[in-house]
């Protein structure tokens with residue numbers, strides 16, 4: 367066989383997927399590694415897809431998405447994110463992943479650089495690496511409440527830096543970037559003429575009555591591309607519907623990429639997404655409230671046990687510090703899985719800064735979450751010096 371591409375040969379598997387596969391080999395494992403809602407997609411959304419398929423929505427759609435969906439998204443962006451965008455600026459993609467991939471492709475040439483946080487969702491580095499785009503990591507530190515600091519990012523900027531990627535609420539830390547830090551980041555992007563790629567797939571999973579400030583709502587220079595998803599908000603991970611909203615001059619580039627790569631998102635799923643946005647929203651509130659309640663339960667268990675963690679303000683993850691044990695994150699997660707039948711994700715999967723952490727997903731059943739966390743605490747205590 368002729369040698370396949372270097373880019374793919376170099377691509378490492380996501381550490382999240384690796385642990386998921388390991389966990390699946392243990393039949394009675396408690397799964398706290400999953401990054402997807404444990405809820406079913408609400409019935410009215412499923413019904414809309416079935417109706418759409420029966421009504422003939424079975425053909426290719428426009429590359430950018432069905433007009434009805436782009437219009438519904440534009441209304442949602444204004445009402446819930448404070449983003450004033452026309453439907454022409456919206457591009458519907460097969461999940462947020464494709465929106466992120468397409469945006470990096472639209473903005474970067476091989477050899478350019480993207481700034482991503484440490485820790486960060488592993489797919490960012492994977493998708494940049496596939497495109498020959500260099501990944502430079504900026505810190506998010508517990509002593510700064512995990513807020514990204516413009517003054518720590520600035521020295522990392524070179525003349526090849528094209529994109530500053532931010533993710534709020536953040537997977538894996540649950541951090542919501544506050545207004546002051548966001549303004550500093552936007553100023554930094556202005557000073558150095560960077561694009562800002564803002565991953566807001568957890569925009570509707572925010573706790574303590576907090577709200578997420580969308581960078582695009584405050585972007586005067588037309589440098590922000592925002593990425594959203596139906597996956598987490600409406601428990602629709604398998605449907606593969608996400609979207610990007612981009613400045614008017616950039617949106618056509620994102621649309622152009624769709625044709626050779628995916629053509630469009632499957633038509634019944636797009637109609638399901640319309641139903642999700644236009645139907646009742648209590649499902650969103652109910653799921654969010656459930657995650658918040660679970661967070662409070664786990665926080666209590668960890669607090670009483672004296673285990674340090676980052677208290678999440680959004681998303682559905684807990685970032686737990688295991689530095690007190692005599693193991694790194696991979697070993698800790700492996701022993702917890704094989705010896706105690708609890709699957710979590712080792713922090714190292716999210717970058718070097720994750721070495722002392724594991725990620726627990728709140729998108730798991732409450733009893734399993736509490737039992738799994740209790741076993742984690744026991745292991746941590748047993749292995750601390």
Ligand code: PLP
Pocket residue numbers: 401460461462463464487533536537565567594595596597603607608
């Ligand atoms: N961005 C972040 C931060 C995520 O955690 C995920 C999924 O885990 C995604 C994007 C991908 O979302 P989608 O299912 O819409 O591709």
